[in-house]
Amino acid sequence: MQNIKQNISLKPYNTFGMNVKATRFLTINSAKELQTLISTEKGPYFILGGGSNMLLTQDVAALVLKNEIKERKIIRDFKHSVYVAAGGGEDWHQFVLWCIKNGLGGIENLSLIPGTLGAAPIQNIGAYGVELKDVFHALEAVNLKTGKLEQFKKEDCQFAYRESVFKRKLKGKYFITRVILKLSKSPKVNVSYGAIKNTLAEMKVKTPTIKEVSKAVIKIRSSKLPDPAKIGNSGSFFKNPELSAGAFKKLQKAYPQIPNYPLPDGRVKVPAGWLIEQAGWKGKRIGDAGCHAKQALVLVNHKNAKGKDILKLSEKIQASVKKKFGVALSREVNVF
Numbered sequence: 001m002q003n004i005k006q007n008i009s010l011k012p013y014n015t016f017g018m019n020v021k022a023t024r025f026l027t028i029n030s031a032k033e034l035q036t037l038i039s040t041e042k043g044p045y046f047i048l049g050g051g052s053n054m055l056l057t058q059d060v061a062a063l064v065l066k067n068e069i070k071e072r073k074i075i076r077d078f079k080h081s082v083y084v085a086a087g088g089g090e091d092w093h094q095f096v097l098w099c100i101k102n103g104l105g106g107i108e109n110l111s112l113i114p115g116t117l118g119a120a121p122i123q124n125i126g127a128y129g130v131e132l133k134d135v136f137h138a139l140e141a142v143n144l145k146t147g148k149l150e151q152f153k154k155e156d157c158q159f160a161y162r163e164s165v166f167k168r169k170l171k172g173k174y175f176i177t178r179v180i181l182k183l184s185k186s187p188k189v190n191v192s193y194g195a196i197k198n199t200l201a202e203m204k205v206k207t208p209t210i211k212e213v214s215k216a217v218i219k220i221r222s223s224k225l226p227d228p229a230k231i232g233n234s235g236s237f238f239k240n241p242e243l244s245a246g247a248f249k250k251l252q253k254a255y256p257q258i259p260n261y262p263l264p265d266g267r268v269k270v271p272a273g274w275l276i277e278q279a280g281w282k283g284k285r286i287g288d289a290g291c292h293a294k295q296a297l298v299l300v301n302h303k304n305a306k307g308k309d310i311l312k313l314s315e316k317i318q319a320s321v322k323k324k325f326g327v328a329l330s331r332e333v334n335v336f
């Protein structure tokens with residue numbers, strides 16, 4: 001393939017700003033282009049979207065495939081709902097704004113999440129009481145071994161909290177080229193999250209539209225989360241642990257003030273950020289690898305940290321949370 005670039009820095013392509021090299025790098029503009037590549041170039045491949053959920057700890061020897069597949073199209077139009085198809089390389093937030101402009105509701109609470117459409121199903125992105133799975137209909141993906149374009153329905157994706165089959169059994173096996181969402185033409189807004197309610201009240205909005213909910217979410221996120229353009233990060237580094245009722249009761253006895261969110265299946269979710277903060281890590285740094293001062297769940301690259309420095313810091317945090325609370329934190333970010 002003549003368009004393959006050699007030895008390029010991935011620094012502009014990952015939000016942690018890790019300056020690692022890709023031996024070979026190729027942008028993919030269509031499913032067809034990818035299928036042609038697979039028929040001529042055997043892997044291994046490394047799929048890159050917006051690079052906002054990865055920590056690169058070393059140079060990448062596999063052929064990097066940067067998803068640039070663009071499309072935004074209403075493919076089925078009903079009285080109250082539509083099916084919208086989007087290319088895997090579309091920017092998620094720009095897509096959300098486009099939907100809002102077209103009066104299509106369902107993803108306004110997911111405003112300002114960085115990254116691409118194609119990566120959104122990988123960890124079933126979520127924020128402020130909404131997850132991708134709530135509006136997901138189907139996706140198309142190219143099997144990287146056979147080159148075949150396959151369709152996955154919602155039930156095939158095995159969505160769970162920041163999880164899907166593409167993070168487990170099918171990890172690295174499929175390149176998601178197209179995502180189809182079912183959105184509402186007469187949307188009911190979801191303002192169940194306290195922070196959204198309070199921000200809308202500050203904005204003096206009584207009966208919010210999807211546009212106003214999006215604005216409120218953008219306001220909250222901008223005040224709370226570090227902007228990767230200013231300080232390298234990948235959003236939440238860890239997942240919020242989901243504990244059995246028994247394990248949670250024990251913990252609550254020792255720490256009565258522990259925040260908690262009971263889940264429908266009887267387990268209890270506790271905020272990883274609170275555990276990390278109580279373990280004394282909020283605002284701490286080891287060299288240029290740091291735990292953010294406003295949001296302990298976010299690890300940051302103050303300037304020249306290497307991927308390995310961030311990884312080491314994350315392991316220290318995991319060990320100290322385990323020691324203090326007996327809770328194992330698992331990573332949300334993909335480490336390479």
Ligand SMILES: Cc1cc2nc3c(=O)[nH]c(=O)nc-3n(C[C@H](O)[C@H](O)[C@H](O)COP(=O)(O)OP(=O)(O)OC[C@H]3O[C@@H](n4cnc5c(N)ncnc54)[C@H](O)[C@@H]3O)c2cc1C
Pocket residue numbers: 015046047048049050051052053054067088113114115116117118119120122123124125126127174175176177225226227228233234235236334
């Ligand atoms: C400031 C900040 C805030 C964030 N807030 C949230 C949040 O509120 N909620 C949330 O859920 N996430 C959040 N994230 C994480 C991130 O935005 C999402 O996980 C996003 O979906 C990642 O998209 P990406 O295109 O950047 O993926 P990348 O980082 O490029 O890739 C992530 C993984 O998916 C694989 N992959 C990427 N594209 C494809 C594809 N087309 N097919 C197959 N595999 C693929 C990659 O190989 C990699 O393993 C945040 C990140 C940042 C930096």
